[in-house]
Amino acid sequence: DAKTTQPTSMDCAEGRAANLPCNHSTISGNEYVYWYRQIHSQGPQYIIHGLKNNETNEMASLIITEDRKSSTLILPHATLRDTAVYYCIVFTGNQFYFGTGTSLTVIP
Amino acid sequence: DGGITQSPKYLFRKEGQNVTLSCEQNLNHDAMYWYRQDPGQGLRLIYYSQIVNDFQKGDIAEGYSVSREKKESFPLTVTSAQKNPTAFYLCASSTSDRVSSNQPQHFGDGTRLSIL
Numbered sequence: 001d002a003k004t005t006q007p008t009s010m011d012c013a014e015g016r017a018a019n020l021p022c023n024h025s026t027i028s029g030n031e032y033v034y035w036y037r038q039i040h041s042q043g044p045q046y047i048i049h050g051l052k053n054n055e056t057n058e059m060a061s062l063i064i065t066e067d068r069k070s071s072t073l074i075l076p077h078a079t080l081r082d083t084a085v086y087y088c089i090v091f092t093g094n095q096f097y098f099g100t101g102t103s104l105t106v107i108p
Numbered sequence: 109d110g111g112i113t114q115s116p117k118y119l120f121r122k123e124g125q126n127v128t129l130s131c132e133q134n135l136n137h138d139a140m141y142w143y144r145q146d147p148g149q150g151l152r153l154i155y156y157s158q159i160v161n162d163f164q165k166g167d168i169a170e171g172y173s174v175s176r177e178k179k180e181s182f183p184l185t186v187t188s189a190q191k192n193p194t195a196f197y198l199c200a201s202s203t204s205d206r207v208s209s210n211q212p213q214h215f216g217d218g219t220r221l222s223i224l
Contacts, residue, residue: 032210
Protein backbone atom coordinates (compact mmCIF):
# COMPACT_ATOMS: atom_id res chain seq x y z
CA ASP A 1 0.00 0.00 0.00
CA ALA A 2 1.30 3.39 -1.00
CA LYS A 3 -0.36 5.22 1.92
CA THR A 4 -0.52 8.39 -0.20
CA THR A 5 -2.74 9.65 -3.02
CA GLN A 6 -1.51 12.05 -5.69
CA PRO A 7 -2.89 13.29 -9.02
CA THR A 8 -1.49 11.33 -11.93
CA SER A 9 -0.27 14.35 -13.87
CA MET A 10 -0.07 18.14 -13.78
CA ASP A 11 1.16 20.94 -16.03
CA CYS A 12 2.77 24.19 -14.94
CA ALA A 13 3.91 27.23 -16.91
CA GLU A 14 7.61 28.00 -16.74
CA GLY A 15 8.33 30.65 -14.11
CA ARG A 16 5.13 30.06 -12.23
CA ALA A 17 4.74 28.24 -8.92
CA ALA A 18 4.01 24.52 -9.12
CA ASN A 19 1.77 23.26 -6.32
CA LEU A 20 1.69 19.48 -6.01
CA PRO A 21 -0.92 18.07 -3.61
CA CYS A 22 -0.81 14.84 -1.65
CA ASN A 23 -3.31 13.09 0.60
CA HIS A 24 -2.08 10.87 3.45
CA SER A 25 -5.18 10.48 5.61
CA THR A 26 -3.88 7.42 7.52
CA ILE A 27 -0.59 8.95 8.59
CA SER A 28 0.50 8.21 12.16
CA GLY A 29 1.77 10.77 14.64
CA ASN A 30 5.47 9.97 14.30
CA GLU A 31 5.57 9.41 10.54
CA TYR A 32 7.28 11.97 8.35
CA VAL A 33 6.12 13.12 4.92
CA TYR A 34 8.87 13.00 2.30
CA TRP A 35 9.02 14.30 -1.25
CA TYR A 36 11.30 12.94 -3.95
CA ARG A 37 11.41 13.45 -7.68
CA GLN A 38 12.63 11.19 -10.44
CA ILE A 39 13.75 12.10 -13.90
CA HIS A 40 13.49 9.28 -16.42
CA SER A 41 16.11 6.55 -15.98
CA GLN A 42 17.71 8.21 -12.96
CA GLY A 43 17.49 7.54 -9.25
CA PRO A 44 14.99 9.48 -7.12
CA GLN A 45 16.28 12.81 -5.83
CA TYR A 46 15.43 13.89 -2.29
CA ILE A 47 13.60 17.23 -2.13
CA ILE A 48 12.28 17.88 1.38
CA HIS A 49 10.58 16.27 4.37
CA GLY A 50 8.58 17.33 7.40
CA LEU A 51 6.56 16.15 10.37
CA LYS A 52 4.15 18.86 11.47
CA ASN A 53 5.58 22.26 10.66
CA ASN A 54 5.96 23.78 7.25
CA GLU A 55 9.45 23.41 5.85
CA THR A 56 11.48 25.30 3.25
CA ASN A 57 14.82 24.66 1.65
CA GLU A 58 16.64 25.80 -1.47
CA MET A 59 14.57 23.55 -3.68
CA ALA A 60 11.02 23.79 -2.41
CA SER A 61 8.53 24.45 0.37
CA LEU A 62 6.39 21.84 2.11
CA ILE A 63 3.05 22.83 3.56
CA ILE A 64 1.43 20.28 5.91
CA THR A 65 -2.15 20.75 7.08
CA GLU A 66 -2.81 21.01 10.77
CA ASP A 67 -4.50 17.58 10.88
CA ARG A 68 -1.55 16.18 8.87
CA LYS A 69 -3.87 14.40 6.46
CA SER A 70 -2.56 16.24 3.43
CA SER A 71 0.38 18.27 2.23
CA THR A 72 1.48 20.40 -0.71
CA LEU A 73 4.90 20.65 -2.30
CA ILE A 74 5.58 24.07 -3.77
CA LEU A 75 8.23 24.74 -6.38
CA PRO A 76 8.23 28.55 -6.32
CA HIS A 77 9.50 29.26 -9.85
CA ALA A 78 9.26 26.17 -12.02
CA THR A 79 11.83 25.65 -14.76
CA LEU A 80 11.93 23.14 -17.60
CA ARG A 81 14.41 21.08 -15.55
CA ASP A 82 11.71 20.54 -12.93
CA THR A 83 9.83 18.27 -15.33
CA ALA A 84 9.82 14.92 -13.52
CA VAL A 85 7.70 12.46 -11.55
CA TYR A 86 7.19 13.70 -7.99
CA TYR A 87 6.62 11.19 -5.21
CA CYS A 88 4.95 11.98 -1.90
CA ILE A 89 5.92 9.33 0.63
CA VAL A 90 5.06 8.49 4.21
CA PHE A 91 8.03 6.90 5.92
CA THR A 92 6.90 4.29 8.42
CA GLY A 93 10.26 3.87 10.12
CA ASN A 94 11.93 1.14 8.14
CA GLN A 95 10.82 1.64 4.57
CA PHE A 96 9.48 4.17 2.16
CA TYR A 97 6.20 3.43 0.41
CA PHE A 98 6.39 4.86 -3.09
CA GLY A 99 3.18 5.25 -5.05
CA THR A 100 3.04 6.09 -8.75
CA GLY A 101 3.58 9.81 -8.13
CA THR A 102 2.59 12.91 -10.09
CA SER A 103 4.11 13.51 -13.50
CA LEU A 104 4.80 17.24 -13.63
CA THR A 105 5.36 18.84 -17.02
CA VAL A 106 6.70 22.39 -17.07
CA ILE A 107 5.57 24.15 -20.24
CA PRO A 108 7.66 26.88 -21.87
CA ASP B 109 32.26 13.81 -4.13
CA GLY B 110 30.39 11.50 -1.78
CA GLY B 111 27.67 9.41 -3.26
CA ILE B 112 26.22 6.07 -4.19
CA THR B 113 27.61 4.18 -7.16
CA GLN B 114 25.68 1.44 -8.89
CA SER B 115 27.22 -0.66 -11.58
CA PRO B 116 26.75 -1.58 -14.29
CA LYS B 117 24.16 0.87 -15.63
CA TYR B 118 22.79 -1.75 -18.03
CA LEU B 119 22.94 -5.50 -17.52
CA PHE B 120 21.77 -8.39 -19.65
CA ARG B 121 21.18 -11.87 -18.37
CA LYS B 122 20.34 -15.15 -19.99
CA GLU B 123 17.50 -17.15 -18.53
CA GLY B 124 18.63 -19.46 -15.74
CA GLN B 125 21.66 -17.36 -14.78
CA ASN B 126 22.31 -15.59 -11.52
CA VAL B 127 23.55 -12.02 -11.75
CA THR B 128 24.96 -9.65 -9.13
CA LEU B 129 24.34 -5.90 -9.05
CA SER B 130 26.89 -3.73 -7.30
CA CYS B 131 26.14 -0.88 -4.89
CA GLU B 132 28.90 1.10 -3.17
CA GLN B 133 28.58 4.21 -1.01
CA ASN B 134 31.21 6.53 0.45
CA LEU B 135 28.77 8.55 2.57
CA ASN B 136 29.57 6.60 5.75
CA HIS B 137 25.91 5.61 5.96
CA ASP B 138 24.90 2.72 8.19
CA ALA B 139 21.71 1.70 6.40
CA MET B 140 21.41 0.52 2.81
CA TYR B 141 18.43 -0.53 0.71
CA TRP B 142 17.53 -2.22 -2.57
CA TYR B 143 14.41 -1.31 -4.52
CA ARG B 144 12.89 -2.56 -7.72
CA GLN B 145 10.98 -0.30 -10.13
CA ASP B 146 8.79 -1.54 -12.98
CA PRO B 147 7.59 0.70 -15.84
CA GLY B 148 5.03 3.24 -14.65
CA GLN B 149 5.25 1.99 -11.09
CA GLY B 150 6.65 3.25 -7.82
CA LEU B 151 9.54 1.61 -6.00
CA ARG B 152 9.18 -1.64 -4.06
CA LEU B 153 11.57 -2.68 -1.33
CA ILE B 154 13.55 -5.89 -1.87
CA TYR B 155 16.01 -5.97 1.05
CA TYR B 156 17.49 -3.56 3.54
CA SER B 157 20.39 -3.57 5.95
CA GLN B 158 20.74 -1.35 8.99
CA ILE B 159 24.17 -2.60 10.02
CA VAL B 160 27.03 -4.72 8.73
CA ASN B 161 26.37 -8.49 8.69
CA ASP B 162 22.65 -7.98 9.17
CA PHE B 163 19.84 -7.54 6.65
CA GLN B 164 16.07 -7.86 6.46
CA LYS B 165 13.62 -8.89 3.76
CA GLY B 166 11.42 -6.26 2.21
CA ASP B 167 8.10 -6.76 0.46
CA ILE B 168 9.43 -8.64 -2.59
CA ALA B 169 12.53 -10.56 -1.44
CA GLU B 170 11.70 -13.85 -3.17
CA GLY B 171 14.26 -14.69 -5.86
CA TYR B 172 16.84 -12.24 -4.52
CA SER B 173 19.74 -12.46 -2.08
CA VAL B 174 22.06 -9.88 -0.49
CA SER B 175 25.16 -9.65 1.68
CA ARG B 176 26.55 -6.87 3.85
CA GLU B 177 30.15 -7.75 4.67
CA LYS B 178 31.35 -4.14 4.56
CA LYS B 179 29.66 -0.91 5.53
CA GLU B 180 30.30 0.55 2.09
CA SER B 181 28.93 -2.30 0.00
CA PHE B 182 25.53 -3.98 -0.38
CA PRO B 183 25.47 -6.23 -3.48
CA LEU B 184 22.21 -7.71 -4.74
CA THR B 185 22.06 -11.10 -6.49
CA VAL B 186 19.13 -11.77 -8.78
CA THR B 187 18.80 -15.54 -8.84
CA SER B 188 17.28 -17.80 -11.46
CA ALA B 189 14.35 -18.25 -9.06
CA GLN B 190 13.21 -14.69 -9.77
CA LYS B 191 10.52 -15.18 -12.41
CA ASN B 192 10.34 -11.63 -13.75
CA PRO B 193 13.75 -10.07 -13.21
CA THR B 194 13.54 -7.43 -15.96
CA ALA B 195 13.31 -4.12 -14.08
CA PHE B 196 15.14 -1.01 -12.94
CA TYR B 197 17.02 -1.67 -9.69
CA LEU B 198 17.82 1.16 -7.29
CA CYS B 199 20.13 1.18 -4.30
CA ALA B 200 19.82 3.72 -1.49
CA SER B 201 21.49 4.54 1.79
CA SER B 202 20.77 6.62 4.87
CA THR B 203 22.57 7.73 7.98
CA SER B 204 20.50 5.87 10.53
CA ASP B 205 21.38 2.44 11.78
CA ARG B 206 18.16 2.14 13.71
CA VAL B 207 14.52 2.60 12.97
CA SER B 208 14.05 6.31 12.48
CA SER B 209 11.79 8.18 10.15
CA ASN B 210 13.76 11.43 10.17
CA GLN B 211 16.56 10.38 7.83
CA PRO B 212 16.25 10.82 4.06
CA GLN B 213 17.44 8.03 1.82
CA HIS B 214 19.85 8.92 -0.96
CA PHE B 215 19.67 6.96 -4.19
CA GLY B 216 22.09 5.78 -6.82
CA ASP B 217 21.32 6.11 -10.53
CA GLY B 218 20.17 2.52 -10.89
CA THR B 219 20.91 -0.59 -12.92
CA ARG B 220 18.57 -1.64 -15.70
CA LEU B 221 18.43 -5.44 -15.95
CA SER B 222 17.09 -7.16 -19.05
CA ILE B 223 16.63 -10.82 -19.89
CA LEU B 224 17.94 -12.00 -23.24
